[in-house]
Each structure stands twice: as C-alpha cells, then as structure tokens.
Amino acid sequence: MMSLNKLLHHVHLSCVPKDIQITGITLDSRKIQKGYLFAALPGTKSNGCDYIDMAIEKGASAILLPINVPFPQTDHCIAIPCDNPRYIVSLMAACFFSKHPQHQIAITGTNGKTSTADFIRQIWQLQHYKAASIGTLGVISNTNYHYTGPVLTTPDNIMLHEILTSLTEHNVQHLALEASSHGLDQYRLDGLTIEAAGFTNLTRDHLDYHHDFQHYLQAKLRLFKDILPIGGIAGVNADMDQDALTQIKQAILERKQNLRLVGEQGQFLQLLSVTPLPEGQQLVLKTALNDRFSVTIPLLGRYQIDNILLAMALIAKDEHDIANFIPLLPHLKGVRGRMEQAAILPNSAAVYVDYAHTPDALAHLLQSLRPHTHNNLHVIFGAGGDRDAGKRPLMAQEAAKYADYVIITDDNPRTEDPDLIRQEVKMGAPTALEIAGREQAIAQTIKKLQSGDILVVAGKGHEQGQIIGSVVHPFDDVTIIQKYVGSL
Numbered sequence: 001m002m003s004l005n006k007l008l009h010h011v012h013l014s015c016v017p018k019d020i021q022i023t024g025i026t027l028d029s030r031k032i033q034k035g036y037l038f039a040a041l042p043g044t045k046s047n048g049c050d051y052i053d054m055a056i057e058k059g060a061s062a063i064l065l066p067i068n069v070p071f072p073q074t075d076h077c078i079a080i081p082c083d084n085p086r087y088i089v090s091l092m093a094a095c096f097f098s099k100h101p102q103h104q105i106a107i108t109g110t111n112g113k114t115s116t117a118d119f120i121r122q123i124w125q126l127q128h129y130k131a132a133s134i135g136t137l138g139v140i141s142n143t144n145y146h147y148t149g150p151v152l153t154t155p156d157n158i159m160l161h162e163i164l165t166s167l168t169e170h171n172v173q174h175l176a177l178e179a180s181s182h183g184l185d186q187y188r189l190d191g192l193t194i195e196a197a198g199f200t201n202l203t204r205d206h207l208d209y210h211h212d213f214q215h216y217l218q219a220k221l222r223l224f225k226d227i228l229p230i231g232g233i234a235g236v237n238a239d240m241d242q243d244a245l246t247q248i249k250q251a252i253l254e255r256k257q258n259l260r261l262v263g264e265q266g267q268f269l270q271l272l273s274v275t276p277l278p279e280g281q282q283l284v285l286k287t288a289l290n291d292r293f294s295v296t297i298p299l300l301g302r303y304q305i306d307n308i309l310l311a312m313a314l315i316a317k318d319e320h321d322i323a324n325f326i327p328l329l330p331h332l333k334g335v336r337g338r339m340e341q342a343a344i345l346p347n348s349a350a351v352y353v354d355y356a357h358t359p360d361a362l363a364h365l366l367q368s369l370r371p372h373t374h375n376n377l378h379v380i381f382g383a384g385g386d387r388d389a390g391k392r393p394l395m396a397q398e399a400a401k402y403a404d405y406v407i408i409t410d411d412n413p414r415t416e417d418p419d420l421i422r423q424e425v426k427m428g429a430p431t432a433l434e435i436a437g438r439e440q441a442i443a444q445t446i447k448k449l450q451s452g453d454i455l456v457v458a459g460k461g462h463e464q465g466q467i468i469g470s471v472v473h474p475f476d477d478v479t480i481i482q483k484y485v486g487s488l
C-alpha cells in the first residue's frame with residue numbers, strides 16, 4: 001500500500017486534496033483489484049483507455065491516462081491525466097516497489113544481451129555475491145526466488161520493479177538485465193537506477209516495430225541518453241558497425257559517461273589474439289594499464305568472447321579490477337541455448353543449438369563453427385512469423401555464404417502461413433533444402449550427418465515451444481535432437 005500523493009509527488013504531478021491509499025498498480029484492466037491504480041495506455045493491438053469504465057467498475061481508485069481522454073463523472077475513482085502515462089507509470093512503479101538492488105547493469109544491442117547479462121551474473125556469483133539476471137531466459141539467481149510470470153526480454157513497466165523488489169528481499173544486490181529496443185521505446189526501464197550500461201552491437205532486427213534503422217538505434221540510445229545517469233559506466237563493443245559506434249560514442253560523451261571500449265579495437269580491454277582449442281578458446285587480453293593476460297575459456301565461438309569482454313568492462317570498478325576476473329573465466333558455463341552442444345553422434349558428428357535469429361547472428365555463428373568443422377557444416381533455421389519480414393532472405397544469404405548445407409524450416413510461424421515464410425526465406429538461398437516442420441527437418445538432417453560434420457539448429461535456442469497461430473506447442477530443439485540421435 002502507498003499513498004497516492006506520495007506517488008504523485010514522486011513523478012512531479014499535482015497532489016490530490018483528499019489522499020487515498022493505492023493497493024497495487026497495473027497496466028491491464030483484467031488484473032485490477034480494489035484500490036488499484038490502473039494505467040490506461042494506448043497500445044499496438046488495443047487501447048487501455050477503452051477499459052476505463054470497466055476499471056472503475058472493478059474498483060480501481062485512480063486511473064493514469066493520456067491528456068484529453070474522456071473520463072466519466074465518478075466519486076470513486078481519481079483521474080490522473082498526463083502527457084506520457086507509459087513513462088509516468090514506470091516511475092510510479094519504481095516508487096511503489098521501492099527496494100532495488102544496489103548494483104544494476106543494463107545491456108542493449110541486437111545480439112548478445114542475454115549472453116552478456118548471464119556472464120555478468122556468473123562472474124558475480126563466482127565472486128560469491130547473490131546475483132541475478134533478468135531477460136529472455138527469465139529471472140535467474142542463486143537464491144530461492146522463482147519468477148513464474150510472462151517472460152519478455154525486458155519485463156513490463158510494472159513487473160520489472162516488482163521483480164527488483166522481490167530479488168532485493170532475497171538479498172540480491174547485484175543485477176544484470178537486458179534492455180530490449182521494445183522495452184526502451186515503451187519506457188519499461190525508466191525509473192531504474194543503473195550504474196553501468198552496455199551496447200553489444202547493432203545490426204538488423206525488429207524493423208517491423210521500429211520501421212527503420214535510425215529509429216531502431218534511437219530507441220537503443222535511450223539507455224544512455226535517458227536512463228544511465230551522467231558519469232555512469234558505458235561499456236561498448238568497439239568492433240561493431242562503425243557508423244553506429246560513432247553515434248553511440250557521441251551520446252555517451254554528451255552525457256559525460258565513462259566510456260569503456262572493448263574488443264579488437266578496445267582501449268579499456270583489448271583482444272589481442274584468439275586461438276581455437278577443441279573444447280574452448282585461448283585469449284590474450286590487454287588492459288588499459290598495459291597488463292597482458294592469457295586465459296582459456298571453456299566456450300566455443302567468437303561472439304562469446306565479445307560478450308565476456310563487455311561483461312568484464314561493465315562490472316569492473318576500474319582498470320585494476322580486470323585482473324580479479326581473469327582467474328574466474330575458465331569457470332564460466334555456456335549460456336542455455338547459445339552455442340549449446342546438444343548431441344554427439346556415434347560417428348562423432350556434433351549437433352549444436354543456438355539462438356541466432358538475425359542475419360548477423362547467423363553469419364557469426366557459422367563462422368565460429370567453421371574452425372571446428374572437419375567435414376561439412378549444416379544449418380537448420382527458419383524465421384519467426386509476425387516479426388521483421390525483411391530479415392528473412394538476408395538470413396538465408398548468410399546461411400548459404402557460410403554453411404555447406406542449408407535447411408530452411410519453421411520457427412514460430414505465429415499467425416503467418418509457414419509455407420509463405422519459408423518461401424520468403426528461400427529467396428535468399430534458392431538452392432537450399434526446404435523441409436516443413438522443424439522436427440522433420442531435424443530428423444532428416446541428423447540421418448545424413450557424416451563423421452566430422454557439424455549441424456547447428458538455429459533460432460530457438462532455449463525456447464520451449466513452437467508458436468503456431470496463438471497456440472504454443474511444446475518443442476525443445478535439444479530434446480528433439482537427442483531423440484533422433486538416440487535412435488540412430
């Protein structure tokens with residue numbers, strides 16, 4: 001419970017003459033209970049303002065709504081009109097759920113957010129802190145807190161703060177979270193008190209939502225322009241697209257944030273060399289203090305290195321701190337569904353699962369697997385329905401460029417026709433094999449694998465369902481792979 005005037009004061013809105021107690025906050029009229037504050041938000045599919053009457057009937061005590069939206073005459077519910085209710089409700093939620101971990105780091109970028117957040121959490125846990133990550137994999141922590149709500153990469157404007165408070169009550173003071181472009185655009189992260197923010201890379205995705213690349217970048221830049229405070233730590237992969245890097249650096253410098261560049265062109269932490277090993281990679285790193293470290297990580301794939309370097313830059317108190325992380329790196333575990341080894345065939349062919357669902361991610365993935373492939377490299381993938389259609393043929397082009405055999409199949413067709421999605425994908429790789437049904441594609445390809453081959457099944461990673469229409473059919477790439485490898 002919290003007084004409405006306390007919430008209004010927190011967001012710099014005028015207080016009401018007769019204060020009331022708010023019992024909860026929600027964005028969804030269906031979740032209203034007596035005494036709640038309901039934020040009526042215009043959305044992409046429906047309009048929360050259409051549910052104002054219902055909200056009053058269900059006992060909402062206050063309704064946050066856009067200016068100029070009609071509000072019925074009532075003594076039971078207070079209207080709070082404001083310019084940007086989506087933003088204001090996040091600040092209110094941060095006040096209502098007021099316990100937040102002391103150390104919070106947010107990561108944005110097209111690919112690598114989940115992995116970087118996971119590595120940050122792992123490093124903290126290896127240092128014996130209670131630590132958590134929030135993102136596409138849900139809420140992970142070394143406490144007995146179990147989150148069971150809906151999983152978005154960035155939880156909604158209220159849920160995020162509710163989770164933060166629960167984690168804090170479980171003694172978590174170290175938190176890494178993913179800042180998706182949707183989340184940033186929809187003000188889901190406003191109200192957070194982060195001390196560091198990371199930018200992994202910027203390549204094509206989500207143009208269905210952001211329409212063009214510049215809007216997509218601008219949404220991501222909000223993390224530095226509006227959320228990370230002046231003087232905060234800004235970790236950036238220096239090897240990304242250079243135009244994007246220039247704009248990111250400019251935003252960071254304007255906010256006088258502490259820029260930490262990592263990667264081959266990194267200054268805070270530079271990657272000098274990589275040697276692929278059968279079970280991992282040996283890295284030589286150089287810090288801003290000119291110290292050099294040679295370390296082996298038990299993970300395959302160049303992109304894992306980028307994400308680990310960014311993770312270190314974001315949690316380091318200063319340049320000296322890097323030395324403390326180096327001995328921990330050999331203990332890092334792979335992130336679920338990211339370059340995860342699912343099975344080895346009796347003939348020694350290997351099958352991996354990965355979450356690459358963009359052209360750039362597929363290119364990186366396949367290039368990373370090539371040094372480990374002694375015969376042919378096979379990739380099975382599809383493209384999600386109701387998502388950026390422009391990336392479909394581009395994904396196929398990258399697959400055809402870097403794999404020996406390309407198999408196009410289904411990946412969450414959602415409300416679209418899977419045959420049509422596959423056709424669009426195939427435009428980028430006309431000679432690729434098309435197999436309808438992900439299980440059939442996996443089953444048929446496994447039978448063909450020869451000694452020394454690698455197969456990677458991309459796009460679903462950790463996902464536990466195939467979304468067809470609006471029904472989620474249980475589906476786990478690793479389980480399906482193991483079923484067919486087991487029956488060879």
Ligand SMILES: CC(=O)N[C@H]1[C@@H](OP(=O)(O)OP(=O)(O)OC[C@H]2O[C@@H](n3ccc(=O)[nH]c3=O)[C@H](O)[C@@H]2O)O[C@H](CO)[C@@H](O)[C@@H]1O[C@H](C)C(=O)N[C@@H](C)C(=O)N[C@H](CCC(=O)O)C(=O)O
Pocket residue numbers: 027028029030041042043044045046047048049051136151152153154155156157180181182183186188
């Ligand atoms: C396109 C999109 O991002 N939609 C998000 C957005 O929904 P919206 O506001 O557009 O919702 P809407 O359905 O139009 O409804 C408008 C409002 O009316 C309310 N409503 C609706 C019906 C009703 O009966 N009563 C009621 O009050 C809704 O609660 C909502 O507040 O705001 C909601 C609350 O924050 C999100 O749950 C919802 O995510 C949907 C489920 C979604 O699928 N989002 C995906 C695309 C997404 O966000 N993905 C990103 C990035 C993925 C990545 O790159 O990793 C993520 O962070 O997960």
Ligand SMILES: Nc1ncnc2c1ncn2[C@@H]1O[C@H](COP(=O)(O)OP(=O)(O)OP(=O)(O)O)[C@@H](O)[C@H]1O
Pocket residue numbers: 109110111112113114115116136153178200201303304306307337338339354355356357360361362364365461
């Ligand atoms: N730094 C990187 N550069 C390029 N590709 C990467 C990088 N990190 C991960 N990837 C690729 O992207 C896939 C998804 O990685 P991850 O889940 O960490 O990204 P994400 O940004 O969280 O994705 P999402 O937007 O779906 O949440 C990986 O399986 C891999 O193929």
Ligand SMILES: N[C@H](CCC[C@H](N)C(=O)O)C(=O)O
Pocket residue numbers: 153357383384385387411412459460463
């Ligand atoms: N967070 C991404 C994940 C895509 C994963 C892929 N399996 C798909 O469904 O397109 C999205 O929602 O666009």
Ligand SMILES: [Mg+2]
Pocket residue numbers: 113114115135136137153178
């Ligand atoms: Mg993610």
